[in-house]
Amino acid sequence: QSALTQPASVSGSPGQSITISCTGTSSDVGAYNYVTWYQQHPDKAPRVIISEVSNRPSGVSNRFSGSKSGNTASLTISGLQADDEADYYCSSYTTSDTYVFGTGTKVTVV
Amino acid sequence: QVQLQESGPGLVKPSGTLSLTCGVSLASISGHVWWNWLRQPPGEGLEWIGQIHHSGGGSSNPSLKSRVTISVDKSKNEFSLNLNSVTAADTAVYYCASNPGTGQFQYWGQGTLVTVSS
Numbered sequence: 001q002s003a004l005t006q007p008a009s010v011s012g013s014p015g016q017s018i019t020i021s022c023t024g025t026s027s028d029v030g031a032y033n034y035v036t037w038y039q040q041h042p043d044k045a046p047r048v049i050i051s052e053v054s055n056r057p058s059g060v061s062n063r064f065s066g067s068k069s070g071n072t073a074s075l076t077i078s079g080l081q082a083d084d085e086a087d088y089y090c091s092s093y094t095t096s097d098t099y100v101f102g103t104g105t106k107v108t109v110v
Numbered sequence: 111q112v113q114l115q116e117s118g119p120g121l122v123k124p125s126g127t128l129s130l131t132c133g134v135s136l137a138s139i140s141g142h143v144w145w146n147w148l149r150q151p152p153g154e155g156l157e158w159i160g161q162i163h164h165s166g167g168g169s170s171n172p173s174l175k176s177r178v179t180i181s182v183d184k185s186k187n188e189f190s191l192n193l194n195s196v197t198a199a200d201t202a203v204y205y206c207a208s209n210p211g212t213g214q215f216q217y218w219g220q221g222t223l224v225t226v227s228s
Binding site for chain 1: 146155156157158161169170171172173205212213214215216218219220221
């Protein structure tokens with residue numbers, strides 16, 4: 001199985017909005033609504049910020065939102081803050097009963 | 111909330127077997143949860159290794175399937191990972207995580223670095 005495709009890096013100024021894409025295939029992203037987004041700060045375990053394409057867990061800022069169209073999922077961070085600087089990964093359940101991650105995106109707040 | 115803690119050797123010799131255990135607290139290993147192993151090589155991205163359900167069902171990454179065994183110990187409320195024939199490419203931080211059946215790795219252990227070296 002091939003990794004989902006994400007941009008290597010995205011940057012924005014404080015207060016701006018940025019969007020990270022996650023492109024897969026009809027066997028993963030396009031097959032189910034089991035797309036999850038994770039935020040990972042250096043030397044920390046990842047944490048879920050969006051599950052099932054667009055669900056935001058309790059405690060996660062409403063500045064994070066998710067969507068999906070066809071084989072591409074997207075994460076939008078609005079009102080960018082310094083603490084949003086981190087690595088972001090998407091993951092998807094697949095038709096082979098496996099999971100695949102995205103290549104990861106480094107978000108920089110400039 | 112569920113608490114997970116990885117344990118095991120931090121150094122494994124090439125061609126040997128990597129063995130890790132994940133202790134589960136504040137939840138029963140026999141619940142409706144899938145128990146997972148994932149890893150992250152230094153400076154690289156996340157990779158899913160495999161999952162197991164207490165009933166015995168499970169699946170694993172096709173790229174690792176021939177080398178991976180994941181098992182559950184209900185009496186100890188823990189699950190384990192064995193990865194055999196390791197090479198330097200298996201050097202990574204290994205995480206255990208829980209999936210409540212919604213496609214997400216909801217709770218994670220802190221991770222443990224395993225280095226493959228002679």
